[in-house]
Amino acid sequence: MSELTVETTAIPGLLVLRLPLHGDARGWFKENWQREKMLALGLPDFGPVQNNISYNASRGATRGIHAEPWDKFVSLATGRIFGAWVDLREGESFGATFHLEMDPSLAVYVPRGVANSYQALEDHTAYTYLVNAHWRPGVAYPALHLGDETAAIPWPIPLEEAEVSEKDQNNPRLADVTPMAPKKTLIVGALGQLGRALQADFPGADLVDLVEGEGVTRLDLTDAAAVDAWPWHDYAVVLNAAAYTAVDAAETPEGRRDAWAANASAPATLSRLSREHGFTLVHYSSEYVFDGTQPDHVEDEPLTPLGVYAQSKAAGEIAVGLAPRHYLLRTSWVIGAGNNFVRTMKSLADKGVSPSVVADQVGRLTFADELSRATRHLVDAGADFGTYNLSNGGEPMSWAEIAQAVFERCGRSADDVTPVTTADYYADKPGIAPRPLQSVMSLDRIRATGFEPEDALTALDRYLAGQ
Structure with a gap:
């Protein structure tokens, strides 16, 4: 024997x-x-x-x-x-x-x-x-x-x-003989800021979104017939970049429904399909799944979501965790193509406006191309499946400090940005979702795979140079 x-x-x-x-x-x-x-x-x-x-x-x-x-x-x-x-x-x-x-x-x-x-x-x-x-x-x-x-x-x-x-x-x-091509990659939410960034690191991927576009096919993951008709067995990797991100609108009856459909039900469907067809599911979540009371969030911290958006993202995390082959990248303060905080601050700086910006919410920016680069790294390296925190590196900053950094790079004074508390900023604004004050996440686990996040200010300089 x-x-x-x-x-x-x-x-x-x-x-x-x-x-x-x-x-x-x-x-x-x-x-x-x-x-x-x-x-x-x-x-x-x-x-x-x-x-x-x-x-x-x-x-x-x-x-x-x-x-x-x-x-x-x-x-x-x-x-x-x-x-x-x-x-x-x-x-x-x-x-x-x-x-x-x-x-x-x-x-x-x-x-x-x-x-x-x-x-x-x-x-x-x-x-x-x-x-x-x-x-x-x-x-x-x-x-x-x-x-x-x-x-x-x-x-x-x-x-x-x-x-x-x-x-x-x-x-x-x-x-x-015509050689057999490898299984393909599918990007869900291809028209969003992360979906666009992923296209650069996953060239040749099939692209789907809720609306058709150039090279983009319409696929609604809440449509059972459309999901059943899709050839999921053709894919080795599915990147779910689709999400409902209107944090305040999620507190409304219509927004609540849409947030749960996109952030919880759709990931649950993809998790089921991953189990059935064996593809690797990559899903993106948010530090909003925490209540912001811990100064440095780790991957296995218990989920403590505050608002509807946060609760729907937490539900999506739980569903994705049931897929044997999954990477869940939990990120914060994403900046990419389209409307975002950095672009808004640059526009205000260019127009001569002096805004008030909250100073008691602290975290790190995550540029969409950095999130895409980390995704490519995890897939190519064959890293252990599971949850990874991912943001750009460097010292944590408040939203006000980020705004001041943008203003200085646009030739304005940092003093043109007035720091205020979250409570004061939203005092006269009804229907506002609660925000976690501490959004800093530990990056130790993804660093252990050989990935070193780029400093957020270095990435900010490059981003502004391209605007």
């Missing part, structure tokens, strides 16, 4: 597992799929949803070479095979091959786009495989001729003596 081991191969992501067989005079027993042990040894958590068995009555039965659009975990219940795999994915490894003889003590993890084939070396061979997507009729995928001269697979039984289906006999040669 050997130990469970996982070995890499010449094809990236194709793994060979050696499975301990526990045997006696009656036969043997094996753990064919053991998630905890196999993940610990480096097997991807691919989430199988279907188990299939291919029975081969006679020695010489040969099947393949097929590159299905899902991951597979193949092994044998009885018999022996010669297994062969060819990489048909886009990229430098296209055409790479690997082969070996298998008995029930071996298993192979086959990533999406790597073509799978085998030849039965004994009668009554039962070939079993797990897949992480349900079979669907009409699905097209690349296939390769079993006798392709470039792959040059050394079949133990010559193909002219083997049992091969007519379909497999007519598969194309490697030169005529």
